[in-house]
Amino acid sequence: MKGQPVYYINGIGILSPQKTFDNDAFLTELSSYHENVLTCVTPEFKNYINPIQLRRLNRMLRIGLTAATICLRDAKVQTPEGIITGTGYGFLDETAKFLRELLQQQEKQLTPTYFMQSTYNALSGLIALSVKCMGYNNAYVSRGLAFENVLDDAMLRLIENPDANYLIGAFDEAAEVQYSASIRETYFKAEHIHNLDLFNTTTKGSIQGEGAAFFMLSGKPSDTTWCVLHDMQFIYNPADAEEVKNGVAAFLQKNSLSIQDIDLWVDGASGDIVRDSVIKELAQTTFKGIFHTRFKHLCGESCTASSFALWLGASIIRHQHVPDPLKLYPEKNPAQLKTVLIVNQYMNKNFSFFLLRQK
Amino acid sequence: MKKTVDELVVELRAELIKQLNLEDMLPEGFNENTPLFGEGLGLDSIDSLELVVLLDKNYGIKLKDPKEGRHVFYSIRTMAEYIHQNSTRV
Numbered sequence: 090m091k092g093q094p095v096y097y098i099n100g101i102g103i104l105s106p107q108k109t110f111d112n113d114a115f116l117t118e119l120s121s122y123h124e125n126v127l128t129c130v131t132p133e134f135k136n137y138i139n140p141i142q143l144r145r146l147n148r149m150l151r152i153g154l155t156a157a158t159i160c161l162r163d164a165k166v167q168t169p170e171g172i173i174t175g176t177g178y179g180f181l182d183e184t185a186k187f188l189r190e191l192l193q194q195q196e197k198q199l200t201p202t203y204f205m206q207s208t209y210n211a212l213s214g215l216i217a218l219s220v221k222c223m224g225y226n227n228a229y230v231s232r233g234l235a236f237e238n239v240l241d242d243a244m245l246r247l248i249e250n251p252d253a254n255y256l257i258g259a260f261d262e263a264a265e266v267q268y269s270a271s272i273r274e275t276y277f278k279a280e281h282i283h284n285l286d287l288f289n290t291t292t293k294g295s296i297q298g299e300g301a302a303f304f305m306l307s308g309k310p311s312d313t314t315w316c317v318l319h320d321m322q323f324i325y326n327p328a329d330a331e332e333v334k335n336g337v338a339a340f341l342q343k344n345s346l347s348i349q350d351i352d353l354w355v356d357g358a359s360g361d362i363v364r365d366s367v368i369k370e371l372a373q374t375t376f377k378g379i380f381h382t383r384f385k386h387l388c389g390e391s392c393t394a395s396s397f398a399l400w401l402g403a404s405i406i407r408h409q410h411v412p413d414p415l416k417l418y419p420e421k422n423p424a425q426l427k428t429v430l431i432v433n434q435y436m437n438k439n440f441s442f443f444l445l446r447q448k
Numbered sequence: 449m450k451k452t453v454d455e456l457v458v459e460l461r462a463e464l465i466k467q468l469n470l471e472d473m474l475p476e477g478f479n480e481n482t483p484l485f486g487e488g489l490g491l492d493s494i495d496s497l498e499l500v501v502l503l504d505k506n507y508g509i510k511l512k513d514p515k516e517g518r519h520v521f522y523s524i525r526t527m528a529e530y531i532h533q534n535s536t537r538v
Contacts, residue, residue, distance in 0.1 A: 140472075140473060141473075141490060144468070144469040144470065144473055145468075145469060145494070194505075198501050198504050198505045199501065200467075200497075200498055200501050201494055201497045201498065201501075202494065202498065205494070
C-alpha cells in the first residue's frame with residue numbers, strides 16, 4: 090500500500106429513501122415502505138436552494154442540488170476544482186414528459202424546460218452555475234457502473250493534482266417508466282413486499298430505489314475528513330463467481346491486505362434469488378466469518394446504489410458503530426471498525442469493490 | 449364573444465403562475481402592470497422562451513421580432529393587450 094495514492098472523503102451529502110440528509114444522525118430511525126418503490130426522504134428545499142432557482146427545478150434536480158449543497162457545506166468548500174456526476178438512467182420522468190409533449194404537439198411549440206431538465210448533465214451544470222465552478226465538469230451515463238466511472242475519473246485527476254477538491258456524485262430516480270419496464274423483465278419483484286423484509290424473500294427481482302449522493306474527494310485530508318478511500322475497482326460481466334472471487338483476492342493483495350484485515354464487509358445483495366448468486370457465494374466462501382452488513386433493503390436497487398454503500402461505509406467508520414438493524418453476522422460489533430470493504434453488484438453483471446479506512 | 453383585455457389579464461395571470469411555477473413566488477404588490485423581467489418579477493431568458501411558446505400554443509400568435517417581444521412581455525397587461533389585438537382565438 091506504500092506509495093499508492095490515497096483519497097480523502099472530506100464531505101458528504103446524501104438524500105435517499107432513509108432520512109440521511111442530516112449528517113449528525115446516523116440511521117437513528119428507519120423508514121419502512123409497504124410497496125416496491127422507495128422514494129427519497131427530503132428536507133425543506135428552501136433551506137438549500139434559493140426560491141428563484143427552486144421554482145423551475147424538477148424533483149430530482151432539487152434532490153441532487155440539495156445533496157450537493159449539503160456536501161459542500163459539510164466539506165466547508167465553496168467552489169470545488171471540478172464536478173463529476175454519474176447516473177444510470179438520468180432524468181427519466183422529465184424525458185417522458187418531453188417525449189410525450191413532442192408527440193402531442195407534433196414536434197411544435199415545445200417548452201424548453203422539459204428538454205433542459207431531461208439531459209444527463211443537467212445536474213452537474215446546475216451545481217456548477219450555483220457555485221460558480223468554471224472547472225472540469227462531466228457526467229457519466231454508464232448504467233450499473235456510472236458512479237464507479239465517476240470515482241475513477243476523480244481519482245486519476247487527483248493523482249495529477251492532490252490538492253484539488255472534486256465534488257463527485259451520483260443520482261438515479263425511481264421513475265414510473267423504468268418501473269413498468271423492469272417489472273416485465275423481472276428486475277423488480279411482481280409481488281408487494283415490505284422493504285425491511287427484502288432479504289427474506291425467495292423470488293426474482295428487487296425493489297426500486299432512488300437517491301442522490303455527493304462526496305468531496307481530495308488527495309489531502311482536512312478537519313472535515315470522514316475517512317480514506319484507499320482504492321476502488323470494478324469488474325464488468327464476469328464469467329462466473331470464481332472471477333469475482335479472484336478479483337477480490339487480487340484487489341486485497343494489491344492493497345497489501347488479507348481477508349482477516351477487513352473489519353466489516355458491506356455486500357450489495359439486492360434480494361433477488363437469482364441475481365444474488367455471486368454475492369451469496371462470496372459470503373459462504375471468501376468472507377466466511379467476517380463481520381457483515383448489507384444495505385439495499387434501505388435504499389432499494391438502482392444503477393448507482395453503490396453511492397449509498399459508500400456513504401454507509403464512511404458513516405460506519407466515522408461513527409464507529411453499525412446500527413442494530415444492519416447487523417447480519419456475527420451480531421456483535423468487532424472491537425474496531427477501521428477497514429471496510431464494500432462489494433456491490435448490479436444485476437449480477439457489474440461488480441465493484443471499495444476499500445475504506447479510518448483517517 | 450371575444451374576450452376583453454381584463455378577462456385576458458385574469459386568464460394570463462393564472463396561466464403564468466402555472467407555467468412558470470410562480471406559486472408562492474409573487475412579490476407583495478404584484479399586479480398586471482408589474483414588469484415581468486428585471487426589477488419586477490425577475491424572470492429570465494428561459495422564461496421568455498416559455499412565454500413565446502405560451503403565446504403560440506394558447507393564442508396562435510408567433511412572435512418573430514425579438515424587439516417586439518420586449519414590449520409585449522413587459523407586463524401581464526401588455527401581453528393581454530397584444531393578444532387582444534392579434535389573436536383570432538380569443
